[in-house]
Amino acid sequence: MKTTAAAFAAFAAFAAALLALATPAPAAAVEFRHPLDDKPLDVPLPLDEARTEAVETFHKTGENPYIGNAQATEEGATLYAENCAACHMPEGSGGMGPSFLDEQWNYPRNKTAVGQFEVLWAGATGAMQSFKDRLSQDDMLKVIAQIADLRRQAGVGEEMAKQPEGE
Numbered sequence: 001m002k003t004t005a006a007a008f009a010a011f012a013a014f015a016a017a018l019l020a021l022a023t024p025a026p027a028a029a030v031e032f033r034h035p036l037d038d039k040p041l042d043v044p045l046p047l048d049e050a051r052t053e054a055v056e057t058f059h060k061t062g063e064n065p066y067i068g069n070a071q072a073t074e075e076g077a078t079l080y081a082e083n084c085a086a087c088h089m090p091e092g093s094g095g096m097g098p099s100f101l102d103e104q105w106n107y108p109r110n111k112t113a114v115g116q117f118e119v120l121w122a123g124a125t126g127a128m129q130s131f132k133d134r135l136s137q138d139d140m141l142k143v144i145a146q147i148a149d150l151r152r153q154a155g156v157g158e159e160m161a162k163q164p165e166g167e
C-alpha cells in the first residue's frame with residue numbers, strides 16, 4: 001500500500017514535470033486593455049515576419065525598443081506622415097485628432113507606449129479607427145517611436161517607453 005502511494009506520488013511528480021516541459025513559457029506578459037471599456041484586449045503575437053525582436057520585447061516588457069532608435073524613428077516618420085498626420089498634424093500638435101504634445105490624454109494609459117499601441121490596435125471613438133489591418137505590430141511600434149520623437153523635438157516629457165504601472 002505504502003509503495004503504491006509512493007510510486008503514485010513519484011509518477012505524479014514526473015507527470016507534472018513533463019507537463020511543465022511541454023507547456024511553452026508564456027510569450028506575452030503585457031496585459032493589453034481596450035481603450036474604451038478597459039476589458040482585456042487580445043493582441044496575439046504575429047506568426048509571420050512581423051514578429052520582430054522589437055515586437056517580442058514589447059509583448060514581454062511593454063517597452064518599445066524603437067523609441068530613440070534613429071532608423072526605426074525615420075521609418076515611423078514616414079508611416080506617421082502617411083497614416084496619422086492628416087488628423088494629428090505633421091508635428092503632432094493636433095487637429096481633428098488630439099495633440100500628442102502635452103500631458104493631456106483622453107486615455108490615461110496613452111502616456112505609455114502600451115496605451116498608444118492599444119489605441120492603434122483597437123481604435124478609439126469616431127475618426128480614430130483601428131489600424132490592426134493597416135499596420136503591422138512592428139510598424140505600430142515605429143509610429144509610436146515617432147510620436148515620442150515629436151514630443152522630444154517639442155521639448156515635452158518623453159516618458160513613453162514603460163508599461164502602465166500600478167493600475
Ligand code: HEC
Nearest residue numbers: 083084087096097098105106107110116119124125127128
Ligand atoms: C481620421 C482622423 C485620424 C487619423 C487618420 C488618426 N487619428 Fe488618432 N485620433 C483621432 C481622433 C478623433 C482621436 C480622439 C479619439 C478618442 O478620444 O476616442 C484620436 C486619438 C488618438 C490617440 C489617443 C490620444 C489620447 O489623447 O489619448 C492616439 C494615441 C492616436 N490617435 C494615434 C494615432 C496614430 C499613431 C495614427 C496614425 C497611425 C492616428 N492616430 C490616425 C483621429 C485620427
